[in-house]
Amino acid sequence: MPYKIWGDDGASGKDFQRPAFQEMYDEIEKGSIDTMAVKELDRFGRAYLESGMYREEFRKLGVRFISLAKNLDSANGDGDDFTPFREVINEFYLRQYSKKIKAAYKSRGLAEKQTSSFCPYGYYKSPEDKNQWLADSYAADIVRRVFLMTMDGKGPYQICCGLEAEKILTPGEYLAEKGTGRATRFTGWQRWIKNNW
Numbered sequence: 001m002p003y004k005i006w007g008d009d010g011a012s013g014k015d016f017q018r019p020a021f022q023e024m025y026d027e028i029e030k031g032s033i034d035t036m037a038v039k040e041l042d043r044f045g046r047a048y049l050e051s052g053m054y055r056e057e058f059r060k061l062g063v064r065f066i067s068l069a070k071n072l073d074s075a076n077g078d079g080d081d082f083t084p085f086r087e088v089i090n091e092f093y094l095r096q097y098s099k100k101i102k103a104a105y106k107s108r109g110l111a112e113k114q115t116s117s118f119c120p121y122g123y124y125k126s127p128e129d130k131n132q133w134l135a136d137s138y139a140a141d142i143v144r145r146v147f148l149m150t151m152d153g154k155g156p157y158q159i160c161c162g163l164e165a166e167k168i169l170t171p172g173e174y175l176a177e178k179g180t181g182r183a184t185r186f187t188g189w190q191r192w193i194k195n196n197w
Helices: 019-030 048-060 083-110 137-151 156-165 171-178 189-196
Strands: 035-038 064-067 123-125 133-135
Touching: 048 064, 137 156, 137 171, 156 189
Parallel strands: 035 064
Antiparallel strands: 123 133
């Protein structure tokens, strides 16, 4: 029996607009899938109402839903009496976890500590203290040039064309050349400018 695995790495379980989830849902609507299995309910989704809505939609479309860890199988009914409570707890956990992460970032920021494990382009980590960022003279000069071109009224496309015409390494290429990153981290100047400007 053929099967396919979908996964949205790094995406929040609260968001059902995840690309892989939507791709899977399209296949379900086409009638290509008759059984869906997840390891845990919270791997499916952490928004109580939407999780229930999607599972009800699966039932209407004749798709069997299985949660392996909780031993739930829609072929044997909609699960035990605790399923709705588990979903509420999953959503509550997500909210609490989000609050803790925000508090940790705020605390680090107030203590004047870095909130990212990666230095932004233009800096590097001090060899003596990984929490201290030092200016990378080459990359910082490029950042200044991009800023000045922006102040001169140039748009992202013009800036990218200028940098590419001068064959200036993209941030990813520069990090890879230094041996401190991978060339795939940034695909080019357009993406870097879009994400940082």
